[in-house]
Amino acid sequence: MSTVTIVDGFSTINRWLLYTSFMLAPAQFASGLNNNCPSNVGFLAYNWYTQIMWLRAIRAHQLHALSLLPVHFNQLFVLTYLGGVTSGNIFMGGLLGLGTAGVIVLNTVAAWNSWATNQPEGYGVYQFFFFGWRTLSPGWHKFILVWQISDSIFALICLIAAISLSIGMPLATEEESTKTPWYLEKYPLIPIGAAVAMLVGWPLILWTELIVARNKIESDTDMLSVWLFIAQVGTMLIPASSTYFGCMKRVLKKPKDVAQGLMLTTVK
Known part of the structure; x- marks a missing residue:
């Protein structure tokens, strides 16, 4: 089988940033x-851009065998999108909740489009692993439909959860006075949470990479996606602040303090 080059944005780098x-x-x-x-604006922006990229590739029929993936990504990634709904106030939480609900809807639309318009083009061509190597056929297409329906129901549940959590979590954290255990803090959760997520998601990651290798799919790197991922990590690592835009105050306050110190030195 010859190499198949698809639309930019699905290179090894882009895929592993998605997994990360x-x-x-x-x-x-x-x-x-x-x-x-x-802190979650970068996460939301990256997810929106990624889903728009998937949908555009699907509508342009440029995914080849990767059109098998959205239905399975839909099940796992709609759950992870809930990671971006938390905030210290209801206003920001509401915006994040609506944004997350929107990306869940977009994800589901992309998955249905992929199933309906892209997968039939791969009958007898697209290969995937399912207890051995299989070739996509009308029978397998119907089997995937059952999975897609269940995923859509799950996506609806996650959509409701996104709105509920975005409003409920700010209220809960305001009323809750107990200290969060250290292992549930942001920085410890980076390695701990990543390990748990990898434990849950490694079959899908392996399945994806097997499809890419088996069907000899190649794609160039989409650099905007890379920069958005960097922005996601950067905003996540900003120290938390319980005051409104306290992070901005810290950034702006330091030069002011330095300037005051210089003035005092000059007066002396």
């Missing part, structure tokens, strides 16, 4: 608790 974003979801959730800094 999934593994950072627990830390993303913790980063927003009682935090009025927009």
Whole structure:
């Protein structure tokens, strides 16, 4: 089989950034608790861009065998999107909740489009692993439909959860006075949460990489996706602040203090 080149954005780098974003979801959730800094904005922006990229590739019929993936990604990634709904106030939480609900809907639409319009093109061509190597056929297509229906029901549940958590978590953290255990803090959750997420998601990651290798799929790197991922990590790592935009105040306050110190030195 000759190499198949598809649309940009699905290179090895892009795929592993997608997996890494999934593994950072627990830390993303913790980063927003009682935090009025927009720590989850980068996570939401990266997810929106990724889903738009998937949908555009699906509508252009440029995914080849990767059209098998959205239905399975739909099940796992809609759950991880909930990592981006937490905030220290209801206003920001509401925006994050609506944004997360939107990306869940977009994810589901992309999966249905992929199943209905892209997969039939691969009958007898697209290969995937399921207790041995299989070739996509009308029978397998119907089997995937059952999975897609269950995923859509699960996506609806996650959509409701996104709205509920975005409003409920700020209220809960305001009323809750007990200290969060150290292992549920943002920074410890980066390695711990990533390990748990990898334990859950490694079959899908392995299955994806097997499809890419078996069907000899190649894609160039989408650099905007890379920069958005960097922005996601950067906003997540900003220290939390319980005051409104306290992170901005810390950034702006330091130069002021330095300037005051210089003035005092000059007066002396």
